[in-house]
Amino acid sequence: MPNARRLWRRALMVVLALVALQLGSLVAPAYACGCGAMVPQSGRQLSVKQETSAVRWDGRSEQIVMRLTVDGNAPRAAWIMPVPSRATVRLGDRRLFDELESLSAPVHRTRSYFWPQGGDWPFTNDRSVGDGAPRAGATPPVEVVGRERLGPFDVARLTATDPTALRDWLAHNGFQLPPALATELRPYVEQKWEYVAIRLAPEQPGQTLGGPLDPLSLTFASDRLVYPMRLSRLAKTPQTLNLYVLADHRMRTASTIGGAPPDTLFAGTIAHPLGALGELTGRDKPVYLTALTQFFGTPSQITGDHELDRAGDDTPFQRAWYTNELLMVGGVPAWLLAVGGMLLVLAVAVAVTVIIRTRLRRRPVARSGWGAPS
Incomplete structure (x- = not known):
């Protein structure tokens, strides 16, 4: 009996350990989101529910405005984004994404069909509805080129010649990032990119991060349109990229970089940009808006x-x-009028035929007088 109890205890401990392992994997934080790396405070959880970015490019400079919506129990988190040249950072306009979403929203159209379907009389009364200049390497391994407070954000702009040194500097200053980040940062260091490191914290003490954060705007020199995605390889959950591209022409991605083929949600010229969009692009000339979305089911497969x-x-x-609406004429289904019309024509034809045949039967037949006496 004691041996049986010991076996049951061991089995129970194994089951509990497996359950704890599975729960731990489920609540593991995602270390990346979209174009940057996001890490919550140690022992806390934080997930990025949605990330949307608007990118303005004029052939010489690029501006990225990002809006993150987060959820979790972390009072603080760190986020880092590589940029190809010295970046200017400021708060973005909250109205921008509402305007872009409105401009790129689907239009509502009505399609008429002739014959009744399952939702029409005489079947039922229901109707169906059918189918957003790299600078030279700095001498020290990490150089702080600027630090400022923007609303709830503590923003540090950095250069680095050694990814490990960059990771250590961030950790020393409260940005606790995973060791694997050093490997993913190495290509950026070799290309002499710079970095924007941001510490996120609620404005009120004691609160946790949650909901939509204030948008951040980053502007830097670039003769090509690039959207940093390499750090998303560290993400533990599938990622969705929503990207509004504002340029002189319709734009497309050069490759899928390991994700599903991007879908175009909207493409068209905005003739008179107004509001926050006008402030971003300028109101003096039209701008071409391309709205793209892309799904990354396995972020580790992202190639660059x-x-x-x-x-x-x-x-x-x-x-x-x-x-889908049934075609109507004067409030009457067109099919009913057509069928009724055909039946009426058929009835008239039958009636005319009957009348003609009846008259032919009643007409007297003229008899010939040949052989009769005169």
Whole structure:
């Protein structure tokens, strides 16, 4: 009996250990999101529920405005983004993404069909609805080129010649990043990119990070349109990239970089940019908006950064949601009028035929008088 109890205890301990391991894997934080690396305070959890970015490129400089929506129990978190040249950082306008979402929203259209379907009389009364100049290497391994407070963000702009030194500097200053980040940062260090490191914290003491954060705007010199994605290889959960590209022409990604083929949600010229969009692009000339979305089911397969170039043409595109409606004429289903009309024509034809045949039967037949006496 004691041996049986010991066996049951051991089995129970094994089961509990496996359950704890599975729970630990489920709550493991995602160390990356979109174009940067995100890490919560040690022992806390933080997930990025949504990331949306707007990118403005004029052939010489690039501006990225990002909005993160986060969820978790972390009072602090760190986020780092590599940039190809010295970046200017400021708070973005909250209105920008509402305007872009409105501009790129699907249009509603109605499609008429002739014959009744399952949702129409005489079947039922329901209707169906059918188908957003690299600077030279600095002498010290890590150089702080600027540090400032922007709302709830503590922003540090850095250069680095050694990824390990960069990781150590960030850890020393409260940015606790995973060791694997050093490996992923090495290509950026070799290309002499710079970094924007940001410490996220709620404005009120004692609060945890949650909901939509204030947008951040980063501007830097670049003769090519690039969207940093390499650090997303560290993400533990699938990632979705929502990207609004503002340029002189329709833009496309040069490759899938390990994700699903991007879908175009909108493409078209905005003739008179207004509001926050006008402030971003300038109101003096039109801008071409390309809205893309891409899904990364296995982030570890991401091969590098997104590079975008001009599409083959500027053909506009906009999604449409269709409402299927039965074709009506004067409030009467067209099919009913057509069938009724055909039946009426058929009835008239039958009636005319009957009348003609009846008259032919009643007409007297003229008899010949041949052989009769005169």
